[in-house]
Amino acid sequence: SMMAIGKMAATTPIAPGKNGELVITVNPNRIFGFHSLKTLTIFSNDPDHPTVPVEVEARVEPEFVLEPENFDFGVVEKGVPSVSEIRLTTRQESPLLVKSLTLYQPGTEEGATADLPPVKLEILPVPVGEWKTADRAEHILRASLPADMPSGPFNTPVYVATDTPRFPHHRFFARGEVKAP
Secondary structure: OOOEEEEEOOOOOOOOOOOOOEEEEEOHHHOOOOEEEEEEEEEOOOOOOOEEEEEEEEEOOOOEEEEOOOEEEEEEEOOOOEEEEEEEEEOOOOOOOEEEEEOOOOOOOOOOOOOOOOOEEEEEEOOHHHOOOOOOOEEEEEEEEOOOOOOEEEEEEEEEEEOOOOOOEEEEEEEEEEEOO
8 A cells, every 4th residue: 555665675684884675666556646755764773873764756657747737827917807728638548538627626525615716617628630649638628717706816726537547636726816906
């Protein structure tokens, strides 16, 4: 169930001044998203260094790519509707189903919508002839700020749910600032 596990290759003690081999196994199915940075701690009977931290970084080949990675609205005048779009491109051989685009984590609908900003979200399939790569499906994720969007800065989590077996949803952000006149 762990993302990264380290085990010594040999169980025999390592003599002072000598080396031992540490084998680190990373499970990509336990990495949420496409990047992970964890610290493993080696425990030993070395009086000077009883614990030694080892950083483990993993980059997973993405199932899909978001361009840009967030909805960035910049500064928007109060009362002026605004739209931001992201292109989601499949990076895997098998078709990718884009299930939903929400302001709440899928599975937490109950009571989650009470305090959410009035951002409208849409998933628009890109026509096959407009895909950048022939067999890689694309979708436009669109966020629209309504005229009654509250003034001030916002940095709201957005969740796209797909049928990616590794993780059910990916979190990114809708951010910007609504300036009152």
